[in-house]
Amino acid sequence: MSRPTALSVRGVSKRFGLNEVLRDVDLDLEVGEIGCLRAMSGAGKTTLLRIIAGLERPDTGTISGARPGDTAMLFQEDRLCEALTAVENVAFVHPDRRISRSAIRRDLAEILPDHGLDRPVRQLSGGMRRRVSLACAMHYPGHLLLLDEPFTGLDPGTKEVVARYLRERSRGRTVLAASHGEQDAELLGARTLRLSAGDGWEPRGPEEAEKT
Ligand SMILES: Nc1ncnc2c1ncn2[C@@H]1O[C@H](COP(=O)(O)OP(=O)(O)OP(=O)(O)O)[C@@H](O)[C@H]1O
Numbered sequence: 001m002s003r004p005t006a007l008s009v010r011g012v013s014k015r016f017g018l019n020e021v022l023r024d025v026d027l028d029l030e031v032g033e034i035g036c037l038r039a040m041s042g043a044g045k046t047t048l049l050r051i052i053a054g055l056e057r058p059d060t061g062t063i064s065g066a067r068p069g070d071t072a073m074l075f076q077e078d079r080l081c082e083a084l085t086a087v088e089n090v091a092f093v094h095p096d097r098r099i100s101r102s103a104i105r106r107d108l109a110e111i112l113p114d115h116g117l118d119r120p121v122r123q124l125s126g127g128m129r130r131r132v133s134l135a136c137a138m139h140y141p142g143h144l145l146l147l148d149e150p151f152t153g154l155d156p157g158t159k160e161v162v163a164r165y166l167r168e169r170s171r172g173r174t175v176l177a178a179s180h181g182e183q184d185a186e187l188l189g190a191r192t193l194r195l196s197a198g199d200g201w202e203p204r205g206p207e208e209a210e211k212t
Helices: 045-052 086-093 101-108 126-139 156-169 184-188 206-210
Strands: 005-016 019-030 034-038 060-064 071-074 144-148 174-179 191-195 201-204
Touching: 005 045, 005 174, 019 045, 019 060, 019 174, 034 045, 034 184, 045 144, 045 174, 071 126, 086 101, 086 126, 101 126, 126 144, 126 156, 156 184, 174 184
Parallel strands: 034 174, 034 191, 071 144, 144 174
Antiparallel strands: 005 019, 005 060, 191 201
């Protein structure tokens, strides 16, 4: 028996001036499912995520299942408090104000080296900052997680570690991730959702995505 639908996108279109970015996009994710949006650069992945998050208005179409206050988002650019450490950044967004710093350290230590935990994040490398941003998104409350390019700046080995962290931390939540990488859907255990020009998003299995 299939699980209930968590997110439903129907007939979403969006243009910026003459640039038609999304045309009649349909997409469904079940509760607890991970979907991976695959498309060329500029095809509208970020625009679609922003529309789902309520940050951009579609020209046509409807979204159900993305409620304000119940949706966490990893933005394409890192949005961190630069003077705070990695641990402090996560504590800042964590819903449990009493969470101990040591609990956050243990969590972050799964994806960051020790020397990255207690320095202001402005001193960290791009890939380390990305991991801090991802941890913040994973700890932000919300049944729906929207992740725009979660693996930016990560080497293949680190990507695997981060994908495992992401799968474990998102358990039970519904995730929609936009990604460029060939293997990313597989790493995430995700269903591939692929844009074919003009037709909207087509759900496809990971094995089909391999061939593209
Ligand atoms: N606010 C905006 N005003 C005008 N054009 C925009 C705006 N936001 C996005 N676009 C255009 O919409 C198109 C899709 O952009 P979008 O960032 O959604 O693509 P993407 O698939 O996420 O790309 P990438 O993989 O490179 O991040 C691009 O041509 C972009 O220039």
